[in-house]
Amino acid sequence: xxxxxxxxxxxxxxxxxxxxxxxxxxxxxxxxxxxxxxxxxxxxxxxxxxxxxxxxxxxxxxxxxxxxxxxxxxxxxxxxxxxxxxxxxxxxxxxxxxxxxxxxxxxxxxxxxxxxxxxxxxx
Numbered sequence: 001x002x003x004x005x006x007x008x009x010x011x012x013x014x015x016x017x018x019x020x021x022x023x024x025x026x027x028x029x030x031x032x033x034x035x036x037x038x039x040x041x042x043x044x045x046x047x048x049x050x051x052x053x054x055x056x057x058x059x060x061x062x063x064x065x066x067x068x069x070x071x072x073x074x075x076x077x078x079x080x081x082x083x084x085x086x087x088x089x090x091x092x093x094x095x096x097x098x099x100x101x102x103x104x105x106x107x108x109x110x111x112x113x114x115x116x117x118x119x120x121x122x123x
Contacts, residue, residue, distance in 0.1 A: 004092035006073035011052035013075070013087060017043045022089065022098045024119075026109035029059050033067075033074050036110070040077060040086040041098060048085050050076075 002019055005012045019041035030038035054076065055069040066076030077086040089098065100119050107123040115121060 002092055002096065004075070004087060006052075006068035006071050006075055006091065008068060008071035008073075010070050011050065011054055011068050011073070011075060013048060013050045013091075015043045015048045017047035019043055019087075019096075019098060021086075021102075022100050023102045023104050024100055025104050026115075027105035028108050029065075030105075031108075031110055033059075033065065036113075038074065038077075039089040039100065041089060042084040042086040045083050045085055048087070 001014060001016055003012070003014045020043065022041040023039070025038045025040065050066075053069065054066040056064045056066050056078075058064050062081075063077060063079045065074060066078065067074045073088070073091060075088050075091055089096065100117070102120045102122060103115055104122050106115060106121045109115070
């Protein structure tokens with residue numbers, strides 16, 4: 001079971017499914033919302049239980065982002081045309097047993113760091 005929560009604990013989530021696609025996103029939207037890189041994995045919507053008052057922000061015509069209005073934790077990313085939801089790896093309880101599989105949107109990454117872990121990179 002993978003469980004997570006926001007910083008204040010108002011929002012919790014859990015899944016019994018194995019999270020997929022563990023990645024680190026370097027896009028400008030994630031950078032602005034998280035302050036840097038946002039790491040996430042996803043599961044099918046039917047396999048994810050979310051409790052608490054998630055605030056959703058329509059960041060683009062393609063997707064929305066879920067966060068806690070009380071503490072500001074950025075927890076979820078949901079494409080409008082997909083049946084999966086991504087959740088923040090930073091919000092889950094350890095140990096997760098997950099390993100980052102890829103870096104995404106590296107063409108938009110900040111200029112203040114390098115990616116030097118040898119993991120696959122995608123623009």
